[in-house]
Amino acid sequence: MTYALQTTSLVKKFGGFVATNTVSLNVEAGARHALIGPNGAGKTTLINLLTGFLEPTSGEVILNGDKVTHLAQHQRVKRGLARTFQINRLFADLTVLESVVMAVNERLGLGARFWQSVGSHTAAVDEAVELLERLRLLDVAHETTRNLAYGKQRLIEIALALAAKPSVLLLDEPAAGVPTIESRELFETIAGLPREVTILLIEHDMDLVFRFADRISVLVGGAVLTEGTPEVIAHDPKVKEVYLGEAICD
Structure with a gap:
């Protein structure tokens, strides 16, 4: 079995507070892997450790078989790790294509x-157009990003992450703030990405998670409570008790 992303006994302490408690995670290459848990479970802290935004207190982060625990964020991007954020970070005054x-x-x-005409970099334009077509954004390529619906803006952020040609893409609550209809379209588009890109997802909308993921890890109190297929997680009594609730799972 090939793993695209792993952690071994990953710990992050802020003074006496343990935000991430000996988390060992194995994300298979090509997987659609979701990380769920109640607020304060340590999900975003874990993503920040994976991307190098935070330095772990102890433990290891392994990307495509290589330890990247102490590499800077930009070095991890070059190794194939990209992410999106809970709040989008776009160039509001540029067009989508730009x-x-x-x-x-x-x-x-x-x-x-960046100040040169977009048309002066033919290869970059061709690649950008291909990305926009894959993400169903070609029809808004010449629209200014600030004028687009929020669901489209989230897709643009994913396009920017994919422009780095990652092997692993971390999506931090991509549907946050997106209306229900747009969020479904958003996830349909994400689901259509090639399996060459492994996806680790944080998302609170359980309907979207169970439709999208083929593997789910449940984080509670900074530690992994359990992990399994969506069917196993949906009927796990421990998960029902601490997070999902009977009404959601049954």
């Missing part, structure tokens, strides 16, 4: 030329 071309140029080492 935004994605800029992200592609950044990967190609052309970030300093």
Whole structure:
């Protein structure tokens, strides 16, 4: 079995508070793996440890078989790890196409030329157009990002992450703040991404999680309570007790 992303006994302490408690996680290559749990369970802290935004107190982070525990965020991106955030971080005054071309140029080492005409980087434009088509954004390519519906903005953020050509994509609550109809379309688009990209997802909408994930880890109190297929998690009495509740699972 090949793992794209792993942690071994990962601990993060803030003074006397243990935010992440000996978390060992194995995300298979090509998986759609969801990380769920109540508020304060340590999910975002774990994502921040995976991406290098936070330094662990102890334990290891392993990306595609290599230890990256002490690498900086940009070094992990170059190794194939990209993320989105709970609140989108977009170039509000740029068009969708300009935004994605800029992200592609950044990967190609052309970030300093962002001021040049989009059309002057043909290869970057072609790649950006292909990404927008995959994410069903081609029809809004020339729209300014600030003018788009929030669901579209979340997809643009995913496009910017994918422009880094990651092997592992971390999605931190992509449906947060997105209306129900738009969130379903959002997840249909994410589900259509090629399996060459492994996805680790944090999401509170359990309907979306159970439709999307093929593996779920439940985090409670900074530790992994259990892990399994959606069917196993939905009927696990411990999970029902501490998080999901009978009404959701039955």
